[in-house]
Amino acid sequence: MVVCLILCTVFAILFGELFNRKFPGGYFFRTLFVMPYFAMDSVVGIVWKTLLLNPSMGLNYYICKFFGIQPIDFFGKHSLITVMILIIWQWAPFFFLIIIAGLQNIPDDVTESAKIDGANGIKRLVSIDIPIIKKHIVTAMTLGLINILKVFGLVYVTTQGGPGVSSANLPYLTYRTIFYDWSVGKAAAIAVITVVITLFITQKFFNATNKDE
Structure with missing residues (x-):
């Protein structure tokens, strides 16, 4: 969960910087990048499991066959990753x-001043852009945390938490505990823990933001 949250934030900042610039085909590639968000997580899981990463008949099989190597069972041997x-x-x-909404709201005079001072690339990103859009980053991480924590369909249709419970998250553990183990009390405890973790991390995000104001 933490790794997903951090990597989602890093990729969003990097691609935000990329697509905030004008270049041929920018809007087209931006649309392609955003499209996965609008798909149901269960649909995403089915497409990747059956059409793309299936070691018997998916794109994974044909690519490995073309290069003469053994197809990789991603959902079996590398389920968590x-x-x-x-x-x-x-x-x-x-x-x-x-x-990117935050990046597009950065005043042009700030950007021009940064260019004059020689702040380009990583230096500009770290010293100017990120401090200005800090609230946007915190908002993205807070709402993203809530959404990532409640992912269920993706796990259910791909690995069902397996092998064992190696790829299970808290929502799937709650489901498995109540419908497979018939342990209502334990499932309720897991659900409460999920809510507590969400509230705790969210509060930490807001405290970190308010501390700098």
Whole structure:
């Protein structure tokens, strides 16, 4: 969860900086980047599991066959990493939409002054852009955390938390505990823990923001 949250934020900032500049095809590629966010997580899981990463008949199989190597069972041997990548692929655009809104609101005179002072690239990003859009980043991370924590369909249709519970998240553990183990009390405890974690991290985000004001 933490890794997904951090990587979604990093990718959103980097792609926000990229697509905030005008270049041929920029709007087209921006649309392609944002599209995964508008798909249901269960649909994303089915498409990737059956059409793209299936080691028996998916794109994964044909690419590996073309290069003469054994197809990789992503959802079997690398289930946790694969699920994390799919979560990042789907939710990074959500972070991106919030962050690019902040980047587009940076005054032109600030940008021009930075160029005159020689602040370009990483220096400008770290010293100017990120401090200005800090509230947008916190908002993206807060709302993104809530959305990432409640991902269920993606895990359910791809790995069902397996092998074992290696790729299970809190919502799927809650579902599995109540419908497979028939332990209502334990499932309720997991659900409460999920809410507490969300509230705790969200409060930390807001405290960090208000401390600098």
